[in-house]
Amino acid sequence: MRTIQLSIKGMTCTNCEEHVRHTLQKSGAENIQVDYQKGKAEFQLPEGIKEGTIRESLQQTPYQPGEMIHITTADKNELSDTDYDYDFLIIGSGGAAFSAAIQASDNGLRVAMVEKGEVGGTCVNIGCVPSKTLLRAGQIQFQSEHQPFEGLSTSVKKPNMENLQKQKEKLVQHLRKEKYEDLINEYGFDFIKGEAHFVDSNTVSVKGKNLSASSFLIATGASPYVPDIPGLKDVSYLTSTSALELKEVPKHLVVIGSGYIALELGQMYRHLGAEVTLMQRSSRLLKQYEPEISETVEKFLKEEGITLMKDVHYQRIEEKNGQTFVHVKVEGNEKIIEGDQLLVAAGRKPNTDKLQARNIGIKLGDYGEVLINDYLETNHPHIYAAGDVTLSPQFVYVAAHQGGIVGHNVSNQTNKTQNLEHIPAVTFTTPSIASVGWTESQAHQAGYDVKTSVLPLDSVPRALVNHQTQGVFKLIMDAETNQIIGAHVVGENAGDVIYAATLAVKFKLTAEDLQETMAPYLTMAEGLKLASLTFDKDVSKLSCCAG
Missing domain, CATH: 3.50.50.60 (FAD/NAD(P)-binding domain)
Structure with missing residues (x-):
């Protein structure tokens, strides 16, 4: 592979750069960089591609080739030292x-x-790291008050937010x-x-x-994105950044939005003792997820005392005496939601x-x-x-x-492309939500004939021994090949479970592959195997570890 620098006359703008780049690419050049301001192009030619071909192709365009220089690694470093900082x-x-x-x-x-x-x-400073450590604190606080074991007596004091923040x-x-x-x-x-x-x-x-x-x-x-709601920019409000810096737990946290940030931070403050109201414009929570996932999440939020308002039309927002008043219309009825803190979590x-x-x-x-x-x-x-x-x-x-x-x-190596086909997504609620691959609806739209399996968490032994059976597994299978093309989980450690599901989807494993692979008993990951068995069997009629 030869590296060449070519002077080119006639380029005046970025569109010229694109035209030259396209011409060079059609002629067989690779790893092309074009700069109209310097009147230069740099590219690599594979063996077998003649330099004359490049010149001839450019001569048929408005851009005329000039001096052609062969660049070694040493030459390239020297040129870089001269041309750029x-x-x-x-x-x-x-x-x-x-x-x-x-x-x-x-x-x-x-x-x-x-x-x-x-x-x-974002992640280390104001996103993943600070939010997940406070989420864990809220989870422990809430579970200490609401643990499911009859033989245990636990109590908890009001959280010290200043110490948590430190x-x-x-x-x-x-x-x-x-x-x-x-x-x-x-x-x-x-x-x-x-x-x-x-x-x-x-x-x-x-x-x-x-x-x-x-x-x-x-x-x-x-x-954080701030929506255009009348009065919003005139009142005090929290974003995902400032919500992680509060030195006191709100009495009533009102949240505009119900995406992953709204769910995580809303539930966190509910766990720490706040009354919480989540408001969303959509008629369904987590509408991009499977219906079974949405229903499960909505159920556990409500059981924890979180108020979820759907089909909300925001009218205006005002602030009086340290309280925020959100005027909304729901199903044609006007309502006023009052809180001492307002969190705007409407996207980024x-x-x-x-x-x-x-x-x-x-x-x-x-x-x-x-x-x-x-x-x-x-x-x-x-x-x-x-x-x-x-x-x-x-x-x-x-x-x-x-x-x-x-x-x-x-670094002028062989060009790589990104691959975003199999991205696992996790929302760190309690229980957590995780997903990879197609939903049933997406698979149908993509032309798949699919089979699905839905496994409630009360069929997963790990959930039973934990006395925490809120959750569900759902697998999507290509009915023609039996390959797993989607997996969706609500449950404890769903984010850990979804990595195994990601491998199954990426490497085109079938339901039989999952069924024939031993899963450690009394782990949440065993739910993947049980969900794969659910395509053909009633797992409630299997003995422990059977499959």
């Missing part, structure tokens, strides 16, 4: 950013990372240092504090200083406002998300984007997967 500059410092930085640094690129806030992004912050600081800050020196890339915006397609400005790079990654994440929006991405022609979607192809490239092939800023599935492991691909691709 860095080989690869990353905007953001979360999971996608670090995954890309580590990969690119390992491959010898000069890497810089720019971050305006705390290093580590412990949470100590954990966050530890993981931020160990998993992010310490890695900067370990891998030897530059960390630059400040907010970056694009000056041109190869330059960003940070605190008035211009920094140039051959390639970029936009990994700026997303922030990509952080692209400050990038000035449109100034250099980077294409954004309807919600401000950066549009990418399967290589994670924007319409500028040397500018990539990954993670929440692209509105990909909002999981840190998806961001890390994408970042690793970008780090690989900018």
